[in-house]
Amino acid sequence: MGWRQLLVSIRHPGYNATMQARYHALSGGIAALALTPVLGIDGAVFFCASVLIDSDHYLDYLYRNKFTNFSIERMFEYNRILAGKASESGFLGLSIMHTVEFLSLVYAAAALIGFSFLWATLWGLIFHMAFDLIYLQRRGMVFTRALSLVEYVIRWNRLTRRGLRPGLPFSVALSDVLPTSNSLPREPEDRRTPQE
Numbered sequence: 001m002g003w004r005q006l007l008v009s010i011r012h013p014g015y016n017a018t019m020q021a022r023y024h025a026l027s028g029g030i031a032a033l034a035l036t037p038v039l040g041i042d043g044a045v046f047f048c049a050s051v052l053i054d055s056d057h058y059l060d061y062l063y064r065n066k067f068t069n070f071s072i073e074r075m076f077e078y079n080r081i082l083a084g085k086a087s088e089s090g091f092l093g094l095s096i097m098h099t100v101e102f103l104s105l106v107y108a109a110a111a112l113i114g115f116s117f118l119w120a121t122l123w124g125l126i127f128h129m130a131f132d133l134i135y136l137q138r139r140g141m142v143f144t145r146a147l148s149l150v151e152y153v154i155r156w157n158r159l160t161r162r163g164l165r166p167g168l169p170f171s172v173a174l175s176d177v178l179p180t181s182n183s184l185p186r187e188p189e190d191r192r193t194p195q196e
């Protein structure tokens with residue numbers, strides 16, 4: 001991938017998970033190099049944290065398909081489909097490692113144990129989150145992803161009370177990518193079209 005392509009992906013709407021991963025690897029790598037005089041070897045930890053935080057997209061894929069399919073390729077396709085649905089009303093995503101609760105846990109561990117690599121991990125996560133939020137904000141999509149588990153539960157229940165089905169986009173995306181042999185049976189209500 002060339003620089004031009006990368007810049008185009010940053011400037012223009014549309015989601016490409018592989019491009020996003022490269023974008024995070026590039027920005028994290030530059031920041032880690034710049035911070036090496038301060039962080040030393042922990043610069044590598046910072047870099048890994050800033051990139052590996054996105055592995056929760058894979059965890060989400062495994063969790064939603066009930067661990068029946070482990071394909072990385074299908075996970076990317078699943079996330080691409082979901083990103084296309086993110087602007088629909090009633091969409092609510094959650095990335096478990098992109099939550100205040102997860103960050104608080106790492107912060108608590110760093111504060112209690114005090115190992116410098118834990119602080120480097122925390123800063124790597126925050127660095128990544130900042131870029132994600134800028135990316136989402138530029139597309140007017142900040143509120144499509146809950147940033148807290150508590151927020152997620154409250155909003156999910158509220159959507160359900162309003163008669164919306166927040167689980168629908170996920171089951172549709174799943175059945176689109178899963179091979180028919182292990183495609184999960186859809187809820188009967190999922191066959192209805194979402195209400196706007």
Ligand SMILES: [Zn+2]
Nearest residue numbers: 053054098132
């Ligand atoms: Zn992310």
